[in-house]
Amino acid sequence: xxxxxxxxxxxxxxxxxxxxxxxxxxxxxxxxxxxxxxxxxxxxxxxxxxxxxxxxxxxxxxxxxxxxxxxxxxxxxxxxxxxxxxxxxxxxxxxxxxxxxxxxxxxxxxxxxxxxxxxxxxxxxxxxxxxxxxxxxxxxxxxxxxxxxxxxxxxxxxxxxxxxxxxxxxxxxxxxxxxxxxxxxxxxxxxxxxxxxxxxxxxxxxxxxxxxxxxxxxxxxxxxxxxxxxxxxxxxxxxxxxxxxxxxxxxxxxxxxxxxxxxxxxxxxxxxxxxxxxxxxxxxxxxxxxxxxxx
Numbered sequence: 243x244x245x246x247x248x249x250x251x252x253x254x255x256x257x258x259x260x261x262x263x264x265x266x267x268x269x270x271x272x273x274x275x276x277x278x279x280x281x282x283x284x285x286x287x288x289x290x291x292x293x294x295x296x297x298x299x300x301x302x303x304x305x306x307x308x309x310x311x312x313x314x315x316x317x318x319x320x321x322x323x324x325x326x327x328x329x330x331x332x333x334x335x336x337x338x339x340x341x342x343x344x345x346x347x348x349x350x351x352x353x354x355x356x357x358x359x360x361x362x363x364x365x366x367x368x369x370x371x372x373x374x375x376x377x378x379x380x381x382x383x384x385x386x387x388x389x390x391x392x393x394x395x396x397x398x399x400x401x402x403x404x405x406x407x408x409x410x411x412x413x414x415x416x417x418x419x420x421x422x423x424x425x426x427x428x429x430x431x432x433x434x435x436x437x438x439x440x441x442x443x444x445x446x447x448x449x450x451x452x453x454x455x456x457x458x459x460x461x462x463x464x465x466x467x468x469x470x471x472x473x474x475x476x477x478x479x480x481x482x483x484x485x486x487x488x489x490x491x492x493x494x495x496x497x498x499x500x501x502x503x504x505x506x507x508x509x510x511x512x513x514x515x516x517x518x519x520x521x522x523x524x525x526x527x528x529x530x531x532x533x534x535x536x537x
Contacts, residue, residue: 256441281495287487294494295334302335302371304503309368311415312501315377318422319460320450321432323483327422327493328373335371344375357381357399358406366415378403382467384449387459400470407476417476418500420493421464426457428484 281290305312316324332340343364352360358378366372381399385391391399410417424432433454436446453460472478479496483489 287491290491291330291494294491294498295330297498298331298335298494300506301498301501301503302339303506305371305501306336306339306369307506310501311366311368311413312371313366313374313410313415313417314371314497315374315379315417315419316422317376317379317383317420318481318483319424319429320453321429321436321445322422322424323481323486323489324375324420324422325445326486327420327481327490328375330490331373331494331497339369340371340373342373342375357395357402365410378406379467379471382471383460383463384453387456387463388449388452400466403471404473404476407471407473411475416501418497419476419478420481421468421478422481422483422489424483429454 304310316328318324328342332342343361345360345364348360361374361378364372364374378399381391381396382403386396407417433446433450436442468478481489481493481496
């Protein structure tokens with residue numbers, strides 16, 4: 243791909259995000275609907291996303307006010323669309339209430355700890371929503387397939403994970419687990435796009451490329467993982483993500499059904515009058531360093 247075309251693709255990606263965000267911003271002024279509504283037969287992606295994000299704000303306030311603890315796990319193949327969904331969920335929420343946890347490679351010290359120990363500090367407290375961009379299920383996926391853990395550690399994870407999650411649920415945490423499913427052909431297409439698009443290049447790691455060589459092994463590992471951890475108390479929910487926009491809408495719609503919440507009207511805010519001038523003299527503008535007005 244030529245440098246000119248790469249630049250054009252990158253510019254188009256940024257422009258698309260800006261337009262999407264602007265359209266959603268202008269929709270906040272619409273009158274909120276008190277009752278849940280069915281998906282319209284004909285709809286625009288951005289309009290539906292705006293509606294769902296307004297519902298997420300209500301859910302967030304319900305969680306905060308009532309002290310709920312919500313943990314959402316996002317797992318799936320590389321380039322399956324997890325990041326895009328997480329971005330749309332969080333971009334209109336309060337980061338003090340809803341936060342993302344995306345842990346890197348464990349340190350030597352963390353490798354010597356109880357496996358779940360590095361994840362426990364990130365679990366939600368009362369009034370919090372935590373989105374895990376990959377989670378303790380790394381052990382059942384990449385660690386197992388790529389040989390980063392022993393067979394004994396892998397077997398122990400499959401045995402202990404249901405018990406660990408049962409403890410979380412009984413402690414009052416609302417645990418929701420999503421698996422993003424993408425076809426081989428669509429993943430290849432997205433990999434190529436990331437390779438040639440500077441805006442998305444950071445999303446493609448050497449491990450992502452290496453994982454392509456083990457497609458079947460990952461499929462087997464996923465099936466074994468589901469058999470051991472797809473339980474009634476904390477089931478897996480599969481999101482078909484070959485169509486990224488539909489996957490985002492479907493996942494957010496489903497998430498809204500997993501946390502019971504009610505319509506919450508915003509509190510009326512009265513802006514206090516500005517303090518009157520008491521004769522204070524501000525420093526000269528020449529004494530400050532201003533950002534150059536390039537635009």
